[in-house]
Amino acid sequence: MADPLLEFFTQMDDQGGIVVKDAPKFDLDLLIQNYRGRTKFDRLLLIGRSSVKLCVEALKVALAEAKRGRDIQRYREVVEYLRIAAPDDPDAVYDKKWLEKQELANREETQRLLAELKGYKNNLIKESIRMGNEDLAKHYEAIGDLNAASEHYSKMRPDVSTAKHLVDVGKHLVRVAIQRREWNMLFPHLAKMSLNGQYPEEERSSQPFIKAATGIAFLGQDKYHEAALAFLEADPTVPAKAYSDIISRNDIAVYGGLLALATMDRRELQAMVLENQSFRMFLEPEPHIRRAVTMFVNGRYSSCIEILEGYRSDYLLDIYLQKHVSRIYAKIRSKCIVQYLIPFSCVSLETLEKAFGSPESSIEDELAVMIEEGVLEARIDGIERLVHTVRVDPRAQMQASALASAENYEKQAVERLRRMAIAAADLELTPIKKQGLHHQLGGDLAYADQEIVMG
Known part of the structure; x- marks a missing residue:
């Protein structure tokens, strides 16, 4: 008889899902205690669908x-x-009584809240209307109708009367947008949470939520450097409960550290991660991230990669990181290889294989891809099994930079002289109405959509 669990993950794999065969390092019960709200279920379901x-x-x-x-x-x-993964489990059966009871309760609660809101609107009391919309939106969110929840959270905005209300509306809308994976919608919602320094206490308490949500939005759009900067700026002194409905303190440390490793150079990592006193507080429960960054900064690249590989399974089970892990790790590996080769003019493939070899692919193939993509300036000698780095002559580079600066200065000087001559002749440039007409005023410079008129 076929193993149901094997069939389940075969089906997941066929559907394009990520299957993690290795056991993660985290304890499931301890991990899930860091979250509240709907994200708790989402993370559990992702782990259940991905971890063997x-x-x-x-x-x-x-x-x-x-x-x-x-x-x-x-x-x-x-x-x-x-039912597919463990058909013999007693929980793998629908609780029809609970379903019927909950469905009825949801309908009744919806009708009750709609009637209440209608009454508040008839009475024209702004605060009651705001609270009625909030109660109804929270109910819709709880029953999974995110479209209706977003609509009623938005309707709260005209009736807000305090800074806290404004921040709360923003948090509600951001949370729903994250659940719907509407990354572009996060930025206008976050912008409307700005209080322009008028309410410092409210701004401080909402700062880590805003930074975390901004980082998640950038991560969802594959903008890793911007995401790293957002996570690195989060305030660690605000209690985790203020943002645990979207992210945990541990997540901020992991996301910020990994994305910084993937996108920042050694000097930036030293200043913005290792010497960042605020972010170090986030790193305390995730010391391996700090070790990995330290190893990279100290030039111990194989140790950095080894530390990260030990936690790959954990990150493949993270709701926001999962689809980015392979790309982030590839960027970090490429950076490590490039930095490793900088002091050498020639390195054997055998040496590189010992330092960076992986069972998935040969180092030679990986180097070839890096060279083709322009990540690495080098040549591979397949006969001698050597990698020759291509070094840029600093003297030639300086001369090219000086010539480019001189050429740019000359263009700017000609442009200024031309404009001075036009002004001295009591002429001025004005936009023309006729489309497609261009005037050339000597030299190489063409003024499109402009004409000279007498002043």
Whole structure:
């Protein structure tokens, strides 16, 4: 008889999902305690769908989390996964009584809140209307109707009366946009949370939420450097509860450290990660990230990669990192290889294989791809099994830079002289209305869509 778990992950793999066969280093119970709200279920479901070792355990915890909530669709989804992965498990059966009871309760609560909101609107009391929209939006979010939740959270904005209300509206909308993976929508919502320094206490308490959400949005758009800067600027003195509905302190440390390693040079890593007193507080529960950055800064590149590879399984089970892990790790490997080769004019492939070899591919193939993409300036000698680095002559580079600066200065000087001559002749440049007409005023410079008129 076929193993249900094997069939489950074969199906996940066929559907393009990521399957993690190695056991992660984290403890599931301790990990999930760092979160609250809907992200807790989302993370459990992702682990259940991706981890061979934690599949059934994570799905059962997700099932319990779903029954504590009001989202019927989530309950159905996790039961379906559990029925495929562990058909003999007693939890892999629909609780029809709970489903019917919860569905009825959801309908009744929706009608009650709609009636209340209608009454508030008839009375024209702004604060009551705001609270009515908030209660209804939270209800829609809890039952999984994110479109309606976003709509009613947005309707709160005209009725806000305090700085806290404005920040709360922004947080609600950001949280829903993250759940819907609408990365572009996050930035206008975050911009509207700005208080322009008028309410410093509110700004301080919401700062890590804003930075974390900004980092998640940039990460979702593959803008790794911008995401790293956002995470590195988060304030560690604000309690984690203020942002645990989207991210944890450990996540900020991991995301910030990994993305900084992938996008920053040695000097930036030293200044913005290792010497950043605020970010060091985030790094305390994730010391391996600090060790990996330290190894890179100290030139111990193979040790840096080895540390990160030990945690690859953990990051492949993270809700925001999962689809980016291979790209981030590839960027860090490329940086390590390039930095390793800088002091040498020639290195044997055997030496590089010992330092950076991986079972997935040969170092020669990896170097060839890096050279083709312009990441590495080098040549591979396939006969002698050597890598020759291509060195730029500093003297020639300085001369080329000086010539480029002189040419740019000459162009600017000619342009200034031309404009001075036009002004001295009592002429001026004005836009023309006729499309496609161009005037050339000597030299190489053409003034498009402009004409000379008498002053």
